[in-house]
Amino acid sequence: MGYLFGPVLSRRLGLSMGVDLLRHKTCNLDCIYCELGRTDCLTCGRGRFVPPQKVLGEIREKRNEPFDYLTFAGSGEPTLSQDLGRVVAFAKETVSRPVAVITNSTLLTSPAVRKEVAAADIVLPSLDAASPAAFQAINRPDPGLKIEEIIQGLKEFRREYSGEIWLEVMLVAGINDHEADLIARAAESTEPDRIQLNTVVRTPAEPVRPLSEEEMVRMLEIFPGAELIPDWDWRVPVDIRNRILDSLCRSPSTLEEICRLHDLTDSDAIKYCKILEHDGLITRRIEGGKLCFLGSKSRGRG
Ligand code: SF4
Known part of the structure; x- marks a missing residue:
């Protein structure tokens, strides 16, 4: 069993090599929008879920991958x-690229957890609610968790940590958007470097409704200075799709080359490659230590 996965194309982190220290769906929340489905193991107890030595071995093996x-x-x-701190510390020594931790913020109430997470170069916590009712509705937490304490934990973490904090807020229509102003105030009070607004696009745990593009743009007035993770439009414009496919069928390209050749931002190139790869129209391989994309032999056009 592998404990590292990817690299995945991440709109927030570019090419991200994932490290998984858990067994399937072990969480202290059961978010209605979770792409992994319902939480099988709802627990607040820290533990050992995978053999740490094997994870360290895989980090060593894959440290030079792109x-x-x-x-x-x-x-x-x-x-x-319980192995997070040790594995993050090992990764920092072993890998020459920055180390990121994505967290739902709930255990930042613990000084010991804050210390472990603070060893990372960048932390991406999330905050989807500011009231107990919305917390219950969107995150369906373990009964011991209190949203006020979590917000306080985020503030403590900011005081102790000088690295980058990018706070994600997931907005779901009819579930937490009515208290967007409360969430915005709570998010600002935790003083992150960036606030990133998201809405549901991939297959979630429950049939929940995303905010529209217009509604998300309006949210920027409520969250001044925030940015959108604009993933709601899960399509590739036809002319761009055809240009990318034509060029990748002639010769493989890295993400940088795709950006340059087709005049795309990093974020759009990542999004389009993700979609084309998901649809089986392009594949990937490593060339000269770099991740390249190439056109699949049989592909549909439209
Ligand atoms: S989305 Fe929510 S339920 Fe899913 S893994 Fe993250 S915190 Fe847990």
Whole structure:
């Protein structure tokens, strides 16, 4: 069994090599929008879910593969692993790229967890609610968790940590958007470097409704200075799709080359490659230590 996965194309982190310290769906939340489905193991107890030596071995093996960030994420909430601090510390010594931790913020109430997470170069916590009712509705937490304490934990973490904090807020229509102003105030009070607004696009745990593009743009007035992770439009414009496919069928290209050749931002190139790869129209291989994309032999056009 592999504990590292990817690199995946991440709109927030570019090429991200994931590290998974958990068994499938181990979390202290059961978010209605979770792409992994319902939480099988709802727990607030930290434990050992995978053999740490094997994870360290895989980090050593894959340290020279092409990726921008080594990212602790995966099958649930990474801070539930009692090995997180040790593995992050090893990764920092072993890998020359920055180390990121994605967390649902809940265990940042613990000084010990804050210390472990603070060894990372960048931390991406999330905050989807500011009231107990919305917390219950969107995150369906373990009964011991209190949203006020979690917000306080994020503030403590900011005081102790000088690295980058990118706070993600997931907005779901009819579930937490009515208290966007409360969430915005809570998010600002935790003083992250960036606030990134997201909405549901991939197959979630429950049939929940995303905010429209217009509604998300309006959210920028409520969250001044925030940015959108504009993933709601899960399509590739036909002319761009055809240009990318034509060029990748002639010769493989890295993400940088795709950006340059087709005049795309990093974020759009990542999004389009993700979609084309998902649809089986392009594949990947490593060439000269770089990740390249190439056109699949049989592909449909339209
Ligand atoms: S915190 Fe993350 S892994 Fe846990 S239920 Fe929510 S979205 Fe899924």
